[in-house]
Each structure stands twice: as structure tokens, then as C-alpha cells.
Amino acid sequence: MTAKTSSTNTMHIGELAERTGLSLRTIRHYDDVGLLPATARTDGGFRVFSEDDFERLMVIKQMKPLGFSLEEMAEILALLAAPEGAAPERSVTLAGFLERAVHQRAKMARNLAQADEFIERLSNRS
Known part of the structure; x- marks a missing residue:
């Protein structure tokens, strides 16, 4: 080729x-x-x-x-590629991954807010 x-x-x-x-x-x-x-x-x-x-x-x-593992990523990609009605558990499994993603994003947002507060504290001391 x-x-x-x-x-x-x-x-x-x-x-x-x-x-x-x-x-x-x-x-x-x-x-x-x-x-x-x-x-x-x-x-x-x-x-x-x-x-x-x-x-x-x-x-x-x-x-x-x-924070998804390689195996979880492969599973998510397969689920996203599958037709909507392919398997009844598809929606449930995707919902579980969505819940984890939302939770992890919220955790990351809290960590980012803490970092911003620390940067502000350092900036005020300069």
C-alpha cells in the first residue's frame, strides 16, 4: 500500500x-x-x-x-461505536462511565480551585 x-x-x-x-x-x-x-x-x-x-x-x-484505564477506554470506545439498540446493558454501562467522569471532573475542578487559591496567596505575598 x-x-x-x-x-x-x-x-x-x-x-x-x-x-x-x-x-x-x-x-x-x-x-x-x-x-x-x-x-x-x-x-x-x-x-x-x-x-x-x-x-x-x-x-x-x-x-x-x-483516570480511565486502557481497558476501560477500549470498552467505552466499543460502546460508543455500537448502534444504540445493540445491547440493553449498553446504556447502563455508559451511564456508569458518565457518572464516574462527572465525579472525576468535579474532583479536578476542586483541585484546580485550590491551586488558584494558592497562586493568589503567593501573588499577594510578592
Whole structure:
């Protein structure tokens, strides 16, 4: 296979890294663990990614700071990709992940507020 240019909606790992702000190492790791398998490889073995891969990686990037494990991320991605009526437990499982994400975000917001208060305290002492 020959690599296509980004104008045909595929990109090499470098472009994907640039667009997402993630390192090449991180993207390779996600490929190696099966979380973001490359759409294809060139004849030379270089990874080629699609716009769908970019979107998937952006979801992974959103999940990462919320503390989801790689296994949980894979499960969430599979649930999000499944059709709405695919399995009755899909909605329940997604609701559980949503509850965890909301809780973790609230915790992060409290930590950020504490950091802001500390910065303000230091600024007032300067």
C-alpha cells in the first residue's frame, strides 16, 4: 500500500501527533495495545491513520485525564461505536462511565480551585 496525503483523509503518525498534541510514542503505544490500531501501513511499514482514527484518538485524549484505564477506554470506545439498540446493558454501562467522569471532573475542578487559591496567596505575598 502506498501512503496517501492528508487531502485524501489519511495521514502519517507525525501529522496525527501534530493535530492531536500527543507524542509519537503515545500514539505508537495506543496502537501496540490495540486502542488505536493504524488504519493501514505503507509498503515500508509506516502507520497510516484516517480521520476516524483522529476522532477516536481525540476521545481517548479526553478520557485520559479522567483516570480511565486502557481497558476501560477500549470498552467505552466499543460502546460508543455500537448502534444504540445493540445491547440493553449498553446504556447502563455508559451511564456508569458518565457518572464516574462527572465525579472525576468535579474532583479536578476542586483541585484546580485550590491551586488558584494558592497562586493568589503567593501573588499577594510578592
